[in-house]
Amino acid sequence: MKKLSYLTVSALLLGACATSDNPREGGFFGGVQGINSGEYDKRIQEREESLQRLNAIKQELGTEQAQLSSERQRKQARLDGLRQQLSQLDRETAQLSRQLDQKRSQLAGEREKTARLKQDLAQLRQDIASLEGKRVGGRPVAELEAERDRLEQEYRQLLDLYLELGQ
Secondary structure, eight states: OHHHHHHHHHHHHHHHTOOOSSTTTSHHHHHHHHHHHTHHHHHHHHHHHHHHHHHHHHHHHHHHHHHHHHHHHHHHHHHHHHHHHHHHHHHHHHHHHHHHHHHHHHHHHHHHHHHHHHHHHHHHHHHHHHHHHOEETTEEHHHHHHHHHHHHHHHHHHHHHHHHHTO
16 A cells, blocks of 8 residues: 555656646746746747737827827818808808899889889870871871971961061
């Protein structure tokens, strides 16, 4: 039995002394081996290089974030300017729409006025035509007007003669 317990203890000791590059797994002898072989220094160097790469990436991302922020601000300013222009165009459109409605109303009034004037003109033409064709005392108006003009001329001549004689 003594032999069996030495074998068990030896197996346990050899198992406990198993070595590994990982300091969390190697135990005491693995740690000594890692220090002596330079594996720990190599792992430290790899981790420092990884940290430097991560810092470089972080710096690049910070630069890119600043550029994106600047671009976002430019685009926001452009968007604000476009919104102001749109607002101005909306106000101008509303004003032009009101003016258009006013002009349409005026045009409708002018069209009504023109229609009334056309009716009045047609009525006057009809009245003139009927007067030209009328007869007063059996004679046409145009003939009476011509006779009136002839009599006025004759009256002036007599008046001129009278004035000459009175001198």
